[in-house]
Amino acid sequence: MKALTVVPLKAGTAELSDIDDPPESDGPVLVETLGVGICGTDAEILSGAYGWAPPGRERLVLGHESLGRVLEAPAGAAVAKGDLVVGIVRRPDPVPCANCAVGEWDFCRNGQYTERGIKEHDGYLSEHYRITADFAVKVDPSLGELGVLLEPTSVVAKAWEQVGRIGGRAHWEPKTAVVTGAGPVGLLAALLGVQRGLEVHVIDQMASGLKPDLVRALGAQYHTGSISDACKLPDAIIECTGVGSLVFDAMEHVGVGGVVCLTGVSSGGRSLDIDAGSLNRSMVLENEAMVGSVNANRRHYEAGAEALAKADRAWLQRLITRRVPLADWAQALDRKPDDVKVVVEVASA
Ligand code: BGC
Numbered sequence: 577m578k579a580l581t582v583v584p585l586k587a588g589t590a591e592l593s594d595i596d597d598p599p600e601s602d603g604p605v606l607v608e609t610l611g612v613g614i615c616g617t618d619a620e621i622l623s624g625a626y627g628w629a630p631p632g633r634e635r636l637v638l639g640h641e642s643l644g645r646v647l648e649a650p651a652g653a654a655v656a657k658g659d660l661v662v663g664i665v666r667r668p669d670p671v672p673c674a675n676c677a678v679g680e681w682d683f684c685r686n687g688q689y690t691e692r693g694i695k696e697h698d699g700y701l702s703e704h705y706r707i708t709a710d711f712a713v714k715v716d717p718s719l720g721e722l723g724v725l726l727e728p729t730s731v732v733a734k735a736w737e738q739v740g741r742i743g744g745r746a747h748w749e750p751k752t753a754v755v756t757g758a759g760p761v762g763l764l765a766a767l768l769g770v771q772r773g774l775e776v777h778v779i780d781q782m783a784s785g786l787k788p789d790l791v792r793a794l795g796a797q798y799h800t801g802s803i804s805d806a807c808k809l810p811d812a813i814i815e816c817t818g819v820g821s822l823v824f825d826a827m828e829h830v831g832v833g834g835v836v837c838l839t840g841v842s843s844g845g846r847s848l849d850i851d852a853g854s855l856n857r858s859m860v861l862e863n864e865a866m867v868g869s870v871n872a873n874r875r876h877y878e879a880g881a882e883a884l885a886k887a888d889r890a891w892l893q894r895l896i897t898r899r900v901p902l903a904d905w906a907q908a909l910d911r912k913p914d915d916v917k918v919v920v921e922v923a924s925a
Pocket of ligand 1: 691
């Protein structure tokens with residue numbers, strides 16, 4: 577079967593390869609891949625900056641934002657032939673650590689977890705893949721191709737869960753939230769914020785075009801300036817850019833008792849001049865919290881699936897700005913200014 581493979585940590589090695597059928601060891605559920613979303617992590621892997629091949633192998637099958645249709649499943653399994661499913665990305669470490677042992681692999685303590693399409697386990701960008709039913713999440717059939725948005729939605733569902741749990745350490749009745757970045761993660765974070773009844777403000781650099789339109793269509797407000805200009809002392813900030821200056825801006829301008837959740841992975845190598853003392857002082861005196869959040873466990877995928885199921889289909893549809901056939905995969909990486917989510921189509925839905 578055809579698969580998009582790459583030699584991790586070597587730029588320019590991606591190719592459409594002919595590989596063996598998916599191994600039985602990946603699970604008894606056989607899935608036909610319909611589409612795979614491309615994100616910044618894929619771009620990083622393709623540029624040679626991130627990623628790990630499976631042990632003893634040179635190449636990794638890429639792809640972690642999947643949507644597929646079940647072709648075969650054991651009788652009585654939680655998924656059945658014909659179901660639209662999304663594969664969970666992370667697998668618990670084999671030890672397992674205390675978190676992986678209870679299904680909280682997104683909080684793996686020893687770093688020995690694997691991630692499909694990213695770390696030591698082949699991804700979903702192949703014509704078929706195998707999986708165990710407990711790592712396949714069913715999506716509402718009425719979502720169709722929009723189910724491919726579930727993986728990034730699971731990541732923001734986890735971020736909102738962190739914000740709620742941390743906020744809930746005291747009386748917590750949040751009213752306002754700022755989301756930095758109007759890429760797919762930022763827009764989905766805004767969607768979930770609006771679904772929570774919050775007044776949501778999204779900040780990005782694009783002055784006009786699809787991103788501001790999408791934010792306004794949600795009933796949220798769009799800004800191009802600073803956090804403090806967008807919203808005075810928000811209860812929560814979901815930082816989706818990984819840009820260092822915005823991270824510190826968020827710490828400085830979150831409201832009293834507020835929570836900043838960082839979801840963007842920075843590239844590193846840039847320094848900022850920070851008044852660490854006054855930052856510390858205001859964080860302490862105002863009980864502010866900052867938390868990093870990565871990946872998602874099954875609970876977050878289920879929350880994400882619910883959020884997508886109740887979202888406006890036409891709005892979700894506008895997030896998928898380009899679909900590229902597998903044979904033309906390279907075009908998916910050629911970012912256009914108005915791109916939000918680009919999907920590599922593997923089979924038709
Ligand atoms: C994925 C996560 C993953 C993270 C780090 C992100 O792009 O969505 O599932 O944990 O990269 O590898």
